[in-house]
Structures are given as C-alpha cells and as structure tokens.
Amino acid sequence: MVLAAIVMLPMALCVFVNPNAAPMPWWTFLMMSLGMIAFAIFYCRFLDWFTPPGATDPFGRYRPSVRRKS
Numbered sequence: 848m849v850l851a852a853i854v855m856l857p858m859a860l861c862v863f864v865n866p867n868a869a870p871m872p873w874w875t876f877l878m879m880s881l882g883m884i885a886f887a888i889f890y891c892r893f894l895d896w897f898t899p900p901g902a903t904d905p906f907g908r909y910r911p912s913v914r915r916k917s
Contacts, residue, residue, distance in 0.1 A: 848887040855880035 859876035862869045869876070904910075 848883045852880040852883035852887075855883070 855876050858869075859873050859880065862871070862876055863873035866873065
C-alpha cells in the first residue's frame, strides 16, 4: 500500500498540472495516497497490539537486518 501511495503522489501532481487527464480532482489522488500510508502504518500498529509480550518474529531469519550466527 505504501508503494501504491508513492505512485499516487506524482499522479496527483500530473492531474494538478493537467486537470483533463483524470475525471477526478487532483486533491483526491493526494488524499488517497495519504490515506493509504496512514492505513498501512496504523494497520501495523494494530497488529502489534495483538502480539503477545516476549514473542519472537517467526520470519526474522529471512530479514536482512537480523544476522544469523553460523
């Protein structure tokens, strides 16, 4: 969703420059992109609310920031 929001920001600029390019006003694209970013952030926070204390990340071994000892 954040990637889609990043794409929609330049689209809002293009529609602002040429209003005939889209059937909606330019500010709808801007508001949708900000809404998508906010939804993605708050959804992650909502899922963290359900995580039990002391739980480990089962997919931590696939993340490059976590180094495994060999």
